[in-house]
Amino acid sequence: MINNLYRHIANARVNGEKLLAVLIDPDKISPEEIPSFIKNVNQSVATHIFVGGSTVEEGMTEQVVKAIKKYTVLPVILFPGDESQITEEADGLLFLSLLSGRNPEYLIDQHVRAVPKLISSELEIIPTSYLLIDGGKKTSTQKVSRTSPIDPEDRKQIVHTALAGEFLGHKLIYLEAGSGAKYPIPPDLIGEVCTAVSIPVIVGGGIRQKEQIDAAYTSGADMVVIGTAFEQDHNFFKELKKAHEDIR
Numbered sequence: 504m505i506n507n508l509y510r511h512i513a514n515a516r517v518n519g520e521k522l523l524a525v526l527i528d529p530d531k532i533s534p535e536e537i538p539s540f541i542k543n544v545n546q547s548v549a550t551h552i553f554v555g556g557s558t559v560e561e562g563m564t565e566q567v568v569k570a571i572k573k574y575t576v577l578p579v580i581l582f583p584g585d586e587s588q589i590t591e592e593a594d595g596l597l598f599l600s601l602l603s604g605r606n607p608e609y610l611i612d613q614h615v616r617a618v619p620k621l622i623s624s625e626l627e628i629i630p631t632s633y634l635l636i637d638g639g640k641k642t643s644t645q646k647v648s649r650t651s652p653i654d655p656e657d658r659k660q661i662v663h664t665a666l667a668g669e670f671l672g673h674k675l676i677y678l679e680a681g682s683g684a685k686y687p688i689p690p691d692l693i694g695e696v697c698t699a700v701s702i703p704v705i706v707g708g709g710i711r712q713k714e715q716i717d718a719a720y721t722s723g724a725d726m727v728v729i730g731t732a733f734e735q736d737h738n739f740f741k742e743l744k745k746a747h748e749d750i751r
């Protein structure tokens with residue numbers, strides 16, 4: 504059991520270390536694919552594995568996390584679409600509040616429903632402000648949560664929402680353009696949010712190129728999350744690793 508997931512992320516912010524999470528959606532990977540996929544993750548520059556999806560068949564998350572843990576020592580953090588995806592097999596949980604929306608189900612209902620599982624759990628719970636920003640495509644998060652994303656041009660609303668999350672005591676800000684987004688979170692927006700808040704910032708959605716990862720980091724993101732690009736192109740793992748080694 505890893506008990507210092509948050510400390511690691513917060514220290515990374517202080518030390519300028521940049522983190523990369525690979526997102527695995529249990530709905531999009533078969534158990535047979537897990538060993539080879541995780542082998543690629545292990546050989547890459549990824550620092551974390553996130554597991555979750557907007558809708559996942561009951562019990563699948565647990566099976567997938569168990570299988571992942573067999574093949575890696577990287578921390579596995581749940582990034583659940585709802586409380587049914589919470590499993591003790593992981594190391595930690597992003598306890599997400601969808602602050603960009605106004606649907607009480609994702610602001611408090613799911614959290615209350617998760618409590619029976621969490622009371623006796625050893626999962627490290629990380630309260631996280633989750634902000635869905637329009638990435639040019641209607642995403643499953645939007646459909647399932649029945650909320651609208653914030654327009655990326657509405658800087659004041661985004662920065663104030665992130666700060667409200669910090670004032671509520673959340674430990675992370677997650678700027679999400681949505682899986683498969685056409686446009687990732689704009690770097691200057693990342694910069695504005697990172698300047699305003701004093702907690703670590705995670706950025707994900709629609710990131711497919713090394714340049715986009717670098718732009719997110721340079722703008723202040725502490726962690727970048729990638730799902731689709733790794734699912735679709737296993738060479739992307741190698742490409743990033745090679746670029747990382749070339750810099751050294």
Ligand code: 1GP
Nearest residue numbers: 682683707708709730731
């Ligand atoms: C994580 O939803 C994202 O924040 C993942 O998005 O699948 O587009 O990488 P992609």
